Structure formats: structure tokens, C-alpha cells
Amino acid sequence: GESVGLHLPTLSVQEGDNSIINCAYSNSASDYFIWYKQESGKGPQFIIDIRSNMDKRQGQRVTVLLNKTVKHLSLQIAATQPGDSAVYFCAEPSSGGSYIPTFGRGTSLIVHP
Amino acid sequence: GAGVSQSPSNKVTEKGKDVELRCDPISGHTALYWYRQRLGQGLEFLIYFQGNSAPDKSGLPSDRFSAERTGESVSTLTIQRTQQEDSAVYLCASSLGAGRNQPQHFGDGTRLSIL
DSSP: OOOOGGGGOOEEEETOEEEEEEEEEETTTOOEEEEEEEEEEOOEEEEEETTOOOSEESSSSSSEETTTTTTTTEESSOOOGGGGGEEEEEEOOSSSSSSSSEEEEEEEEEEEO | OOOOOEEEEEEETTOOEEEEEEEEETOOEEEEEEEEOOOOOOOOOEEEEESSSSBBBBTTSSEEEEEHHHHHTTEEEEESSSOOOOOOOEEEEEESTTSSSSSOEEOOEEEEEEE
């Protein structure tokens, strides 16, 4: 049988399209969020972060939106390129003052030339 | 620029052998984390070091796993009597300060394969 763990949510887009990757978080007290990109065979790489006193933060070709009402985070990538193909996951600090962040399972972005 | 460095990048060993994985964090980063990542899965926390404080070992899956850190520099993760289920990528990350509300900087990991 299939292993659920091997099937990450996948988003397939054409080169040049805009991509939106979503993340739901669980702790309403979380005050800091990070998006990471992990290419095949490499470690996760920091993309952008946002603090809870902001709703939106822009980087180069990337924008993170935070909706605290519904505990939802999204990463928007403009003009997606083949080099953007990777697994993207969000992270939030754990509750109770822990220094161990909670990582989402990730979304696999596939960009077709 | 010196990022987080891990060695070896790949390790193949026989079941029952001990392995030692090394992590060199970014200079000045006092927080250091070890994670395990199985194929197609997310990051599984193993252990956290912060300065000279006692490490948080709450993620270690069994007593076959241990880790040490020398001051605020190199860390080694040791797996004794390896099992096939230990096959995974082991990632190390470091961050500034205590690590909370700070991005983590990851190495490229050690891919461990147990035959």
C-alpha cells in the first residue's frame, strides 16, 4: 500500500505564473512565522519571516500574508521560475516558551518551463 | 561566507554499527538544533543546545541517540547500534540568541543509510 508520508501536497504551475502556498497554524499566541525553501538534496533555506504585528511583508518576488483571525499564513511567489521548484514549509514557535519551532509538513512546488 | 557545515554528507553503514555525525554551526550562533528528516516528510526535532545550558533532549527517539556540543561550537550526534529505521537525513541548524523568534540556518545534512 501507499505511504501517506511520501505524498506531500503538490502545487504545479507554469513558468511565469504566480504561486500561492498556504499554511495553517494552530497556536493563536504565535508571534513569529518563517517560510523555508528546501531544494532536493539540500537543507532548508530561510526565505522570509513575519511577526504577528504585521499582516503582510514583501521580499524579492515573495510576499507573506498573515491572517491571525483564521490562523492562516500564505507565501506568494511572483513570476515563478523553474529554480523555485522545491518544498516550501512554514514554521512557528512552539507554545509555552519553548525554543523548539513547529514545522509544517511542506508543499512541493513544481514549476514547468 | 561560512554557513552551517555538516559532515559527512553521506554515510552508509551496516546495521549494528555506531555512527557519529558532525555539525559546525555559524560562528557566534549560540543555539544549535539537530533534526531528522525521513524521505518525503517534515522535520523531526531531536535535540537543542543553547549556550552552556543543559540541552533539551526531549526529541531523541531512544537511548541509542546522544549528542554533545563543545561550548558554542562543534556538535556531534552519535547513534549507537544503528537500525534500518535510522536511515534518514540528519540536519543541523544554528541561530542567534536563544533561537526563539529567530530564523534557523541549516546545513545540507548527512544522508545516513543503514544496510
